[in-house]
Amino acid sequence: MSPDLGGARTAAIADALPTPLPGRDTAVQYGMALLTVVLVAAPLIPVLYQSLLDRALYDAGQQFTLGNFGRLFRTDGFGVVVWNTIVFATLTTVISQTLGTLAAVLFGRTDMPAARLFGELFLWPIYLSALVLSFGWYSIYGPAGYLTLLMQDIFDGAPWNLYTLPGMAMIAGVSQAPVAYIYCMSSATITDPSLEEAARVAGAGTLRTLWRITLPLLLPAITYSAVLNFTVGLELLAIPLVFGDPAGITVLTTFLYNNGVASARPDHGLVATAAVLMLLVVCVLVWMQGRLLGNTRRFVTLGGKATRPRPFRLNRLRWPLCLLSAIYILATVVAPIGVLVLRSFTSLLSPMAPLAEVLTLGNFTSMLEYPVYLRSIWNSFVVSAVGGVLATAMIALIAIIVLRSDFRWRGPLHYVALFPRAVPGVVAGIGFFYAFALVPGLGSLRNTIWILIIAFTMHYIPVGLGAVAPMLMQMSPDLDRAARVQGADWWTASRRIVLPLMRPALVACFVILFITFFKEYTTAIFLFAPGSEVIGTTLLQAWTQGEVGLVSALATIQVLVIGTCVTAARAIFGVKLYG
Amino acid sequence: MAELLIENLHKQFGPVHAVEDVNIRVADGEFVTLLGPSGCGKSTTLGAIAGLDQPTSGRIRVGNKTYFDGDKGIFLPPEARNCGLVFQSYALWPHMTVYDNVVFPLTLRKVSAADRKRRVEECLALVEMERFQDRYPHELSGGQQQRVALARTLVYQPEILLLDEPLSNLDAKLRDRARTWLAELRTRLGLTTIYVTHDQVEALALSDRIVVMNGGRITQIGTPQDIYEQPADSFVADFIGTTNFLAGKVVEASSANGQTLVSLADGQRVTIQSERRPAAGDKVTFAYRPEQMRLATDNETGTDGSIVNATVVSHSYIGGRWQIGLDVGGNPIRIETQQATASRQLRLWLPLAGGILFSEQRHVQSH
Numbered sequence: 039m040s041p042d043l044g045g046a047r048t049a050a051i052a053d054a055l056p057t058p059l060p061g062r063d064t065a066v067q068y069g070m071a072l073l074t075v076v077l078v079a080a081p082l083i084p085v086l087y088q089s090l091l092d093r094a095l096y097d098a099g100q101q102f103t104l105g106n107f108g109r110l111f112r113t114d115g116f117g118v119v120v121w122n123t124i125v126f127a128t129l130t131t132v133i134s135q136t137l138g139t140l141a142a143v144l145f146g147r148t149d150m151p152a153a154r155l156f157g158e159l160f161l162w163p164i165y166l167s168a169l170v171l172s173f174g175w176y177s178i179y180g181p182a183g184y185l186t187l188l189m190q191d192i193f194d195g196a197p198w199n200l201y202t203l204p205g206m207a208m209i210a211g212v213s214q215a216p217v218a219y220i221y222c223m224s225s226a227t228i229t230d231p232s233l234e235e236a237a238r239v240a241g242a243g244t245l246r247t248l249w250r251i252t253l254p255l256l257l258p259a260i261t262y263s264a265v266l267n268f269t270v271g272l273e274l275l276a277i278p279l280v281f282g283d284p285a286g287i288t289v290l291t292t293f294l295y296n297n298g299v300a301s302a303r304p305d306h307g308l309v310a311t312a313a314v315l316m317l318l319v320v321c322v323l324v325w326m327q328g329r330l331l332g333n334t335r336r337f338v339t340l341g342g343k344a345t346r347p348r349p350f351r352l353n354r355l356r357w358p359l360c361l362l363s364a365i366y367i368l369a370t371v372v373a374p375i376g377v378l379v380l381r382s383f384t385s386l387l388s389p390m391a392p393l394a395e396v397l398t399l400g401n402f403t404s405m406l407e408y409p410v411y412l413r414s415i416w417n418s419f420v421v422s423a424v425g426g427v428l429a430t431a432m433i434a435l436i437a438i439i440v441l442r443s444d445f446r447w448r449g450p451l452h453y454v455a456l457f458p459r460a461v462p463g464v465v466a467g468i469g470f471f472y473a474f475a476l477v478p479g480l481g482s483l484r485n486t487i488w489i490l491i492i493a494f495t496m497h498y499i500p501v502g503l504g505a506v507a508p509m510l511m512q513m514s515p516d517l518d519r520a521a522r523v524q525g526a527d528w529w530t531a532s533r534r535i536v537l538p539l540m541r542p543a544l545v546a547c548f549v550i551l552f553i554t555f556f557k558e559y560t561t562a563i564f565l566f567a568p569g570s571e572v573i574g575t576t577l578l579q580a581w582t583q584g585e586v587g588l589v590s591a592l593a594t595i596q597v598l599v600i601g602t603c604v605t606a607a608r609a610i611f612g613v614k615l616y617g
Numbered sequence: 618m619a620e621l622l623i624e625n626l627h628k629q630f631g632p633v634h635a636v637e638d639v640n641i642r643v644a645d646g647e648f649v650t651l652l653g654p655s656g657c658g659k660s661t662t663l664g665a666i667a668g669l670d671q672p673t674s675g676r677i678r679v680g681n682k683t684y685f686d687g688d689k690g691i692f693l694p695p696e697a698r699n700c701g702l703v704f705q706s707y708a709l710w711p712h713m714t715v716y717d718n719v720v721f722p723l724t725l726r727k728v729s730a731a732d733r734k735r736r737v738e739e740c741l742a743l744v745e746m747e748r749f750q751d752r753y754p755h756e757l758s759g760g761q762q763q764r765v766a767l768a769r770t771l772v773y774q775p776e777i778l779l780l781d782e783p784l785s786n787l788d789a790k791l792r793d794r795a796r797t798w799l800a801e802l803r804t805r806l807g808l809t810t811i812y813v814t815h816d817q818v819e820a821l822a823l824s825d826r827i828v829v830m831n832g833g834r835i836t837q838i839g840t841p842q843d844i845y846e847q848p849a850d851s852f853v854a855d856f857i858g859t860t861n862f863l864a865g866k867v868v869e870a871s872s873a874n875g876q877t878l879v880s881l882a883d884g885q886r887v888t889i890q891s892e893r894r895p896a897a898g899d900k901v902t903f904a905y906r907p908e909q910m911r912l913a914t915d916n917e918t919g920t921d922g923s924i925v926n927a928t929v930v931s932h933s934y935i936g937g938r939w940q941i942g943l944d945v946g947g948n949p950i951r952i953e954t955q956q957a958t959a960s961r962q963l964r965l966w967l968p969l970a971g972g973i974l975f976s977e978q979r980h981v982q983s984h
Contacts, residue, residue, distance in 0.1 A: 053774060055699055056725040516708035522695040523667050523702040524722040524773065534721070538712050 058527035066529050067445040070435045077496045078454050081461065081469020084476050085317070088310035095306065096475050106311040113308065115288070123289040125203050126210070126278065127271030133211025134267045138218020139260055143252065144363060146223050149349040151360045157219075159367045162375070164216040165604050167557035169276035169577055170593045171213050174374030175200060176280065177381045177590065184377055188389045201285035206277050212370045213277075214270055218263040225259035244350050262330045269323045272316065273462035275560045280581065290316050291560075294464050298471075299564055310472070313465045324460040375597060382590035401591035411588070413569070414576040415595060417487050421572055422555040425491035429555075430548045432495065433502035434540065438532050441510045442518060459500045466497045467564030474565075485567040493561045498554055502547045509543035510536075549607040553600055619680030619776050620645045621666070621809060626675035627687075628661050628833075635661045636672070637833040643811065648803055650812040650820040653830035654856070659813045662830075663779055666811060667702045668695035679776050701775030705782040707766040709754035715741070715765050716750040722773040740772040741765075743802075760791045771806070778810040784819060796822055817857045821845065829853050851975045854904045861950045862904050863887070870897045877974065879903065881946030887923040887967055891974035903974045905967060910952050913964040922968045929961055 088095045092103045110116060144150060145157040163171055178184050179200055189196040199205050237247045275291040283292055290312060298309040352359060381387045384396040405411040439445050440452040458466070470493045474480045483489050517539065521531035537544075559574025566575045573596050580589045621643040628636040636658040643649045651659035664670035665685065666677055674687035679700075684693050709718055716737060723733045741747040744764035754762055763783055770778065784792045784799075800823055803810060814820055820827050821841040829836045829844060829852075837849040848854035851862065868886065869878035871894040879887050879901060887903075895901050913924045927950065931942035939957050943950040945965065952965070 053726050053728065056696065056727070058696065514706055514708065516704045516706045517710060519669055519695070520702070520704060520708035520710075520769075521721070523669070523698075523700055524769070525696045525699065525725045526721075527694070527696050530725070535710055539710070 056525040056527075058530060063443075063528040066435075067439050067443060070432075070439055071445070071447055071451045073432070074436055074451060074455055074499070077492070078457055078499075080473045081466045081493070081496065082317070084472035085310050085313050085465060085469045087476075088306055088472055089314045091307060093307070095472060106307040110308055110311045110315070116293075119288050119290060119293045122203065122282075122287055123272060123291075126207055126274075126289055127268050129204060129207030130210040130214060130271035130274075131264050131268045133207055134214035135218050135260055135264050137211060137215035138263065139222055139253075139256065141215065141219050142222035142256070143248065144359065145219075147252065147350055148352050148359075150352055150356055150363065152364075156363050156367055159371055160219060161216045162371050163213040164220075165553065165600055166213075166375070166597060167276065167559060167574065168210065168213050168274060169280070169559055169574060170378070170557070170596060171374060172209060172277050172280040173577075173581070173589055173593050174378040175209050177387065177586070178374050178377045182388075184387055184389060185373075191389065200281050201287075203282075203287060206281050206287075207271075209281075210271060210274055210277050214267045217267055217270070218260065221259040221263040221266075222256050225256055244352075248350065258330070262327060265323055265327050265330060269320055269327075272320060272323075273464065273560075275464055275563075279578070291462070291464050294468060295563070298468055306472075309468060313468050316462055317460070317465050320462055321460040378590050379594045379597065382587070382594040385587065401587040405588060405591055410571055410576060410579075411592060414571040414573050415592075417490075417571060418556055418573040418596075421487050421490050421494065422552045425494055425555050426548050426551040428491065429495040429498065429502060429551050430544055433499060433506055433547060434537060434544055436499065437503055437506045437510055437540075438536055441507065442515070442532065442536055443528055455503060456500045458497050461497065463497060463558075463560030464564070466493055467561040470496075470561070471564045485569055487570045487572075489565050490562055490570060490572065493565055494555050494558055497558075497561055498551060501554060502551055505547040505550050506540065506543045509540060513539060546607075549603060553603055556600060556603075557596060619682075619809060621777055621811070622676070622678045623662070623666070624676040624678075626662065626665060626677065627673045628658075628665060628670065629673045634833050636665070639675070639830075639833075639835055641828055641835070641838070643809060646807045646809055648810045648812065648823060648825045650814060650824040650827045651830060652814060652817060652820040652827050652856070653836075654815055657830040658833040659815075659830050660781060661833075663702075663781055663811060663813045666777070667700050667779055668693060668698050682776075699773075699776045700779055701770035701773070701777070702779040703763075703766050703770050703781065703783045705785055707754075707762045707783075707786070709762055709766055709769070711754050714751050714753055715746065715757070718754070718765060719769045719772050722769065726773060736772055737768075740768045743771065744768045759787050760795055763787065763795065767802075771808075776809075778808045780810065780812045782814050782816075783812075785814070785816070799823060821857070829856065831856075848904075848973060851902055851904065854973060854975075859907050859951070860904045861907065861910070861948075861952075862902055863945060863948045863950070864900070864902050865946075867895050867897050867899045867901055870895065876969070877901075881925070881948070883946040885925045885946055887925060888969055889923075889967075889972050889974055890970045891972075893974050893976055895974070895976045899976060901974055901976055903972050905972045907952055909968050909971050910950070911966050912952070912954060912958075913966040915964075917964070917966065919966070921970075922966050925965050925967065927963050927965045929958065929963060932958065 084095065089106055090102050090104070092101045092105065093099070141157070141160050145153045145160065150156075176183060179186055179196070179198060181201075186196040186198075200209065234247055234251050237251045242250065273291065275295060278287065278289045278292045279295065281287075282289060283296075288296070294309055294312055294316075297312075298304050298306075377387065382401050383398065384393070385398050385400060386396055436451065436455050440448050440455065445451070461469075470489060474484045474489060483492075513536070518531045518536050521535045522528070526534065557574065559572070559578065562572050562575050563578060566572065571579075573592060577589055577592055577596075580592065621641070623639055623641040626636055626639040627634070639658070639662055641649070651662060653659050661670060665672045666679075668684065671692055672685060672687065676686045676688075677684040679698070682693075682698075683689075683691050684698055685691060710721075713721070719737045719740060720733055723736060728736070737750075738747060741750060744767055746761060746764050746768060749757060749761065749765070754765070757765065763786075767783070784795050787795055796819055803823065812820075812823060821844075824841055826838060826840055827844050828838050829849075831852050837844060837853050839847070844853060845857055848857060854860045855862070863879075863881060865879040865881045865887065867877055868880045871877045871891070874890070875892065875894070876888050876890050877895060879889060881887065889903050891903075913919070917924060925945055927943040927945045929941060930944050930949070933940050934957075935953075938953045938955060940951060940953050941958065941963075943952065943963065943965065950965070
């Protein structure tokens, strides 16, 4: 072995410089950018186009018009729809922010017993779809709900009614409170104990410190998540559909659903115009989110805290508050899910009927009799697994182009890729519905699950980027630069160095997308066809047919699958599944 | 191996001139160091050579290959340049073993499998890391990682070797060893090398020539000895080695033998021999290295130098010697002596020749 490089040097004179395919980097980058733009624009352009047409976009003899907007505002009851939407979203926000902030302080910052456990349970609704949570609440607080009947026995009637705006907002608030909780918990200020200690040293008591120091410091997190939750409140379909529609309370999403999908003769001009209106409002809200958050904290994840701040002492209030929290968690999360699962194993559930007499597996066996149930479960798995893989691959490429290349349009591409945040699920659903009706040759995809995979992918690109970007931003750029200097073109450096190093983030991204796709229903109900049902759409259909037992059984399966995924992912990969 | 030519290099970030009018010619096999404080433009210049940063204008050529030409719109991407760059962070790929790290550039160059193995082994032997082929980077110490990073760069015979502060992540002891080792290696390899550092000791010990940079511009180019003994201005003098500055005013312009009489702020007078010839009344700064000054004996009158009175400000034991902080006419001065001193006032001997005179008023910082 020669200690000198001389021998190697003579042997190496023939070293050819690496010859990457010319233009390959450019082709990959432009190709991916084009695909992203097409995907994001696909639902938006048809909706905008339709809103300006005097008849359905697939009819002959169309004329451009602005008449739809006037017609929409003159439509009977549209004012009430807008009013309901605003009231519902506002109430939802107030409830979720109050609950989330209280929980963050109580579970995150005090010496209350079992605070950690409550914190975990508090997050549950975020893993479930609002649809399943609605059914859960229905089976316990609905008109024939377990607790409602119990109360009717004792009093003259239950003091609650879910078929009102406040009732609906309560469910939505509970389902969105984890968002406020997560933002408050990840707020840097809650993790810095010195600020609070300074106030204590200065002589402030627990309550005063909470009120004057902790809460004001949390204000940015509360404000940001409030805008987020208000947006979600506007976009939410499940709760207004389950509880609002029967009571004649219509919000924008159910207006779009009823006139676009459920109607026998849909007025496309009106639907598209309402969708455009909704899109504009949400765009403004998302822009506000961006302004509130600033660029640095665009991707928030709840990190493990190295040092836990010294908890507030509750003293005499420890146990009373613990009891109160237990009641809250039981009433809003554990009982609805528990009763829903229990309902799936019974023929009917009522305080009047002894449990032993009604226990049955009948709901699950009758699911086997109708192919649509098994098919939708199978489709949900395929959409989530295949769609999750494809979407993760696409998101990984977008991320490395945006954050790790000198692609000329990487800034605009980043913007486009994050834009679906501003596209409500219902609007994406309507948009893709139009897109597939409009573009010839795509008809063959229309009745397959591919249309769902495409729509879900588009809708959740920002979620995936949020899972991938932080890791990519932490990875030293020297690693890929080293490969470039040694002769690798951008694509080789990405393939051999950057992507392999991103593996943990990609796994997290896939798990998050799998769960999200598995529980998704909003976009799907505009797009599914016989043969391409998924669990969410079948749940809604069975619900409309009054098949409460089957709904409970199907919802139980969804809860079990998601629960298994969440637990496994957290145990095996230590993946954080929200943020 | 080739000659490197940088002409009129400019790099602008918005309104900030990171690099301005940089001209360097590095001969084949020469070892040149870019030296300066952080933000002086040395790393930007290195990035421009490697192709990681696109300069605003100018030309860079290695051998007969043009890397960059602002006028002709030529900008070779890094992968087309065949440079070798060792990063400050080493940038070893954590998911690959030492062997896989080093073989990567050879795989890119489609070297045959047998040659690949032999060359990786030779190269690892050269940096004394052949026993660690199957380790992952995180299983190596900082010094070992640095050697692997170097091997990964040398294995493909780059046209030119670029080293970006390769020693700065090592602790002080290891840094000394690595520097000696690097000095041996460079003599053996004879590669054209550009070395970037802010550490003057590394620069002096390793380089054929040093390019001192400040504020995006080149302040001085010269051999280590030139730079140390004949700094072009007070910035260079201050940056290279420890330097004591005295501010004063010329009382008597240079006589025929080049001696200038300068008066300090408190009226004390110093004679200094210099090639620079300021006129009477000019404000000047002159500088001495600590080893050029000593305490005067009691009855010394100042032959071959001047004697000034100094006030003792501080003195501290630094292991084998004492460091004494003095005030001479408002200028802070530091010298080292063998004995402690108890007195508040000392007499300081300043040499007639060897000090450096700058025809500028320097803002004297207190150390």
